Amino acid sequence: MKILLIEDELKLAGFIADGLTQAGHICDVVADGNKGLETAMIGHYDLILLDMMLPSLNGLEVLKNLRSFNNQTQVIIISALNDTEHVINGLDHGAIDYLKKPFELEELLARIRSVQRRSFAQDSLKLQVADLKVDLLTREVSRAGKTVMLSNREFALLEFLLANQNKVVTKSQILEKVWDINFDPGSNVIEVHLYQLRKKMDRGYDEELIHTVVGRGYILKGDVKQG
Structure with a gap:
């Protein structure tokens, strides 16, 4: 949070x-x-x-x-x-x-x-997109049954993307929701964290879930299932 x-x-x-x-x-x-x-x-x-x-x-x-x-x-x-x-x-x-x-x-x-x-409704605390499973309360993340270890900021990014699945989110929106008030919007920290998140979540898997939309922002594609 x-x-x-x-x-x-x-x-x-x-x-x-x-x-x-x-x-x-x-x-x-x-x-x-x-x-x-x-x-x-x-x-x-x-x-x-x-x-x-x-x-x-x-x-x-x-x-x-x-x-x-x-x-x-x-x-x-x-x-x-x-x-x-x-x-x-x-x-x-x-x-x-x-x-x-x-x-x-x-x-x-x-x-x-x-x-x-x-x-959150109790049945929405656990989300799944393709073979990615996320528990919003315990903060446990896995892909294809393999645990994915995320930093606090990476988890916050993933949570925000899940809340906006199939929607393009801009750097400004990520800044408002995920970063703190002292963050320098001119830095590339958001891009670095998103790169690390994609590296942990998507690299080595057949289907990529997080995509860059050039000139607009980022999107997590897939249908989120609850439970």
Whole structure:
């Protein structure tokens, strides 16, 4: 998942971001409410982790503004404000969960897995294209029965291509959905990662699944089957 963490405690934010990255997620960190709101509106995130006590704009105001702009990105609040009133306020204004500080990283990861399960129907967590099998929850990938080891970024690329099967996706679309806010769009990193993904997935097999569409972008061809 591409996750935005809005948290002003830098040490805690670094700890959470490292844990999310190790778990296979892509994580951007913003330390104040106004910047967090702006980033959330333009960043195309799957999930927002939102502190309540933030400089410039508190977490509840960030959440209210997101919903008023019809941004429906799922939000988990992480806060030391753990009295019943604050929990209810957060949930009533559109958060899907409220995690009280301090918490264990494993608990946060479990909450995120719960969000993933709710985001996908259970029968759509396992996908197949030709002889390629992908488990979106366990992140296991195989081709013709052989395990394919992907980096976090390569898996995120594959997941995005699967979500847009038989559609051409541009470099700009990949940038919005898969890369972080500090990425230099002028670099060739996306091309390099796609080359590595194709090398692992397609090289040595009769049927290529990922194709370059010259001047437009990339496409994963094939019918995605669930289950």
